[in-house]
Amino acid sequence: MSLKPLHKQLKEKKIKFLFTDYYDTILHRKVHPNYTQRIWAKLMIKEMGLSASIDELYFTRQASVKYLIKKLSLEDVEIPYHALQNEICKRLINADIISINEKDEFLSLFEAADVRAESSVQYLNQDVLDTIKYFKSQGGKIILVSDFYGSKTLFEKLLRHHGILDLFDHVYSSAELEKSKHKGSIYQPILSELSIDANEVMMIGDNLRSDYTNAIKNGLNAYQLPHKKYLKKNKRNNFGNDKKRLNKIVTQVYKKAQSSVSIPYTEYIMHYHTFVERMYETAKKQNLKDLFFLSREGQYLKKLFDSYQDFTALDDSKKINTHYLKISRQASLQIALKELDQEDFGYLQKKYYNLSPEDFLFTINCPEDLTAKIISEIQVEGKTVIEQFFKSSCFQDLKDNKTFISYYNAHRQESHDAFKAYIHSFNSNIETNGIALVDIGWGGTMQESIYKFFEGKIPVTGYYLGLGEIYDIQPKTQRYGLNFSLLPYVNYNDRILMANMQLYEQFSAADHGSALGYRLNEENYSFEYHKPEEKWLYDNHIKAHQDEMLKLHKMLLTTLEPLCYSQEDMQDAISKMALKVGLLQKTRKIKFLETLSHGFYQNVGDNKVGITYSPPKINSPIKSVISFIMTPEKYFRYLVKLKPLLYNKSKLIAFFAPMYFIYLYFRFNKYIRFNVLNRFFLLKYNMFK
Numbered sequence: 001m002s003l004k005p006l007h008k009q010l011k012e013k014k015i016k017f018l019f020t021d022y023y024d025t026i027l028h029r030k031v032h033p034n035y036t037q038r039i040w041a042k043l044m045i046k047e048m049g050l051s052a053s054i055d056e057l058y059f060t061r062q063a064s065v066k067y068l069i070k071k072l073s074l075e076d077v078e079i080p081y082h083a084l085q086n087e088i089c090k091r092l093i094n095a096d097i098i099s100i101n102e103k104d105e106f107l108s109l110f111e112a113a114d115v116r117a118e119s120s121v122q123y124l125n126q127d128v129l130d131t132i133k134y135f136k137s138q139g140g141k142i143i144l145v146s147d148f149y150g151s152k153t154l155f156e157k158l159l160r161h162h163g164i165l166d167l168f169d170h171v172y173s174s175a176e177l178e179k180s181k182h183k184g185s186i187y188q189p190i191l192s193e194l195s196i197d198a199n200e201v202m203m204i205g206d207n208l209r210s211d212y213t214n215a216i217k218n219g220l221n222a223y224q225l226p227h228k229k230y231l232k233k234n235k236r237n238n239f240g241n242d243k244k245r246l247n248k249i250v251t252q253v254y255k256k257a258q259s260s261v262s263i264p265y266t267e268y269i270m271h272y273h274t275f276v277e278r279m280y281e282t283a284k285k286q287n288l289k290d291l292f293f294l295s296r297e298g299q300y301l302k303k304l305f306d307s308y309q310d311f312t313a314l315d316d317s318k319k320i321n322t323h324y325l326k327i328s329r330q331a332s333l334q335i336a337l338k339e340l341d342q343e344d345f346g347y348l349q350k351k352y353y354n355l356s357p358e359d360f361l362f363t364i365n366c367p368e369d370l371t372a373k374i375i376s377e378i379q380v381e382g383k384t385v386i387e388q389f390f391k392s393s394c395f396q397d398l399k400d401n402k403t404f405i406s407y408y409n410a411h412r413q414e415s416h417d418a419f420k421a422y423i424h425s426f427n428s429n430i431e432t433n434g435i436a437l438v439d440i441g442w443g444g445t446m447q448e449s450i451y452k453f454f455e456g457k458i459p460v461t462g463y464y465l466g467l468g469e470i471y472d473i474q475p476k477t478q479r480y481g482l483n484f485s486l487l488p489y490v491n492y493n494d495r496i497l498m499a500n501m502q503l504y505e506q507f508s509a510a511d512h513g514s515a516l517g518y519r520l521n522e523e524n525y526s527f528e529y530h531k532p533e534e535k536w537l538y539d540n541h542i543k544a545h546q547d548e549m550l551k552l553h554k555m556l557l558t559t560l561e562p563l564c565y566s567q568e569d570m571q572d573a574i575s576k577m578a579l580k581v582g583l584l585q586k587t588r589k590i591k592f593l594e595t596l597s598h599g600f601y602q603n604v605g606d607n608k609v610g611i612t613y614s615p616p617k618i619n620s621p622i623k624s625v626i627s628f629i630m631t632p633e634k635y636f637r638y639l640v641k642l643k644p645l646l647y648n649k650s651k652l653i654a655f656f657a658p659m660y661f662i663y664l665y666f667r668f669n670k671y672i673r674f675n676v677l678n679r680f681f682l683l684k685y686n687m688f689k
Helices: 004-012 035-050 054-072 081-094 100-119 126-137 152-161 189-192 208-217 227-237 242-259 267-287 299-313 329-335 346-351 355-363 370-376 393-400 402-423 446-454 493-497 503-505 530-558 565-582 588-598 620-632 632-639 642-649 652-656 661-678
Strands: 017-020 027-030 122-124 141-146 170-175 199-204 221-224 290-294 323-324 435-439 460-467 480-485 513-516 525-531
Touching: 004 199, 004 221, 017 126, 035 054, 035 100, 035 267, 054 081, 081 100, 081 620, 100 152, 100 290, 126 141, 141 152, 141 189, 152 170, 170 189, 170 460, 199 208, 208 221, 242 267, 242 530, 242 565, 267 299, 267 460, 267 480, 267 503, 267 530, 267 565, 290 299, 299 323, 299 435, 299 503, 329 346, 329 402, 329 446, 329 513, 355 370, 355 393, 355 513, 370 393, 370 435, 393 402, 402 446, 435 446, 460 503, 493 565, 493 632, 503 530, 503 588, 530 588, 530 620, 565 632, 565 661, 588 642, 620 632, 632 661, 642 652
Parallel strands: 017 141, 017 199, 141 170, 199 221, 290 323, 290 435, 435 460, 460 480
Antiparallel strands: 027 122, 513 525
16 A cells, blocks of 8 residues: 555645544554454453353443433443443343352453454554654654444553554544544544644555544544555444354364375363363352372363463453362372271272282382382282272281281371372462362372362362263262263263273373372472373473474464354364364374373382283174264264374375275265254154264
């Protein structure tokens, strides 16, 4: 855009004061002007944990504006900002969307949300900006005059965001003055306040009536910038929808991760990013003050959550406190131990029915020398796996052994005292607020142990990326799978997302070993062991993988912020991506999985190394085929392992495996069930869920 005519007029007319419009003059929006108010609604809902939808809050704002136009006999851009805020507040209180006690918080966040919404979609018009800077350098004065719904302070925050606040000698908003350029009523009050002669002023802007005709009528000089292009652009921005835009962004992440220069499976960041976003929104809704991220996967999840919160929070004083709690299934067993005659070792019995005496003693951190002594005293082969160990005579001999009893009682007491001191070292008011745990999943073993540790007196709530097992849930041990869950029931997307759960663990591995237990004389109370395979894997593969995912996460923060998608849309998007990732695996991905498998270590029971898979049990091939045709998602967790399994047996067979056709069938099946049959049949209630 050539601005030579403007430069010429400024010089020839000896202009001393440059009045400038804001929108489509100094900068442009990437979206339709009204869309910023939908972003505002999204931000307010997220930050306050409101139960309203984006549409509800957006249309409440729109209705408030229309009401105030009639009540105050003003144009929309002339309505005082505080009047708009209060009107919206009244309506939300009346609709029970916010309480009267939340009014002050709502008003305090209102402007911050508008600033964030506007700044997320604005970009500078460099040509006009260069002209303004040059005029300023020649001694001219710059005054911002805009028909704008916001306050002067809102305007100043936007200018500061763009780093151009110092360019302006004065800032005027129509809502602040209750007068507008559109009516032509704003010019004279400004000229009078600044004691300026109109003929020394040049008004520049894109609107013929507001910035040119009305400026001329008030004695100012005026210059109209191109306008039609931006009008057409705003009209175009009225089309399209958020779901398509979201799918496009998710597809971009997926394609980027398929690049030969990318580390395999970095598209998993979509799952982690979705989880921390939902965790933030859940914490706000439930007014959680503290979150305890459980080691080891919690280390990376906390890093992502902190990054998300730092980017998203509108008020730093209302940030959620995040803590990293070093714990593991093995460590959690130690703190929940009861008196020996009352302890049934329920978790071990359920998970590891057959154990060797040495494996059992290892799970309760019995030192090697003491283990050898106990084994010798009860006269058994320590490494021999005993079937139904907890019902065996060997286990009874252990419980009767004085050396074991002495160790057990001392170990139980020290573990209790050390963990109590450890959890209180975080200075969280758990007695009043309870404990909110955040972890990768899958059932809540550590949650149960912490609840038992506090003898059921403190609620311990679990927030997991996924919930894949059902325990005896109590009112004080509620748990939620934010990305997928068995509760309240399993749907299509849950089955797709819960396949390959071990990969969620692998990609969020920590830089330290597994917590084995707690001692009062240990630094930070916990002591750990980092298995060599795990350490090597983290140092050589996982760290770089996480770093690359973190970059994608930061990209997602900016690209998703101005998008008003629903969580249902996001669930469909990540499920669709997971379907591709699971079925369309390239050779480099299969090799990467093999590398990961060698570093996957279980620290309870028989201490297996390697990612394990269980083949499906097929009693009736015909029934299984029919079941697959009807509901293929039930077999997805097996299909994702098919190509790696074939690859290990024969690369040629793996190459010709019809995975793409299976993928197409999944898409076809889903379309028929949810877009066609859903309209005409009740079949879903009996067959599909």
